[in-house]
Amino acid sequence: MDFVERILKDSRVRYREYRCNSPSPIWLTSGNQLISSYNALSRFAIVGPHYRGWHAHHVVEAQDLERLGVAAKFPTCEEQPTVLLPQAAHIRVNSFLYKQARRNADLLAGYAAAHSLMGNYCGGGAQRIREELMAIARAHFRWAGLM
Secondary structure (H helix, E strand, O other): HHHHHHHHHHOOOOOEOOOOOOOOOOEEOOOOEEEEEEHHHHHHHHHHOOOOEEEEEOOOOOHHHHOOOOOHOOOOOHOOEEEEEEEHHHHHHHHHHHHHHHHHHOOOHHHHHHHHHHHHOOOHHHHHHHHHHHHHHHHHHHHHOOE
């Protein structure tokens, strides 16, 4: 079992394998989000006809794991869980994370605010999307021993 699937299992987000020609597993959540490693989703966004131009976005950013002193507990950032986002949503979320979320003493609350900016980008419902991403973020924090 790869690291992404371990985190998904720990998060208790419902998912299934997304059938595509990817050599690495890509998971489809019940909220219609595609989750996999950064490497897998970055490659998929180039060849997947419906996802060209979309971006792989880390559910928990590597620099935050470094800042918390727990990066060594995780695989490389290329193998950590990412979600596939339309370019505009990725820019909006990253901008918020860089400018505001990291100023928040409660990093998890900052991620909740950032994830709320995604809206219903994949048709799974804005609330479900946010809940799934936060469950995955909390699983990261548990893996790191922070929760």
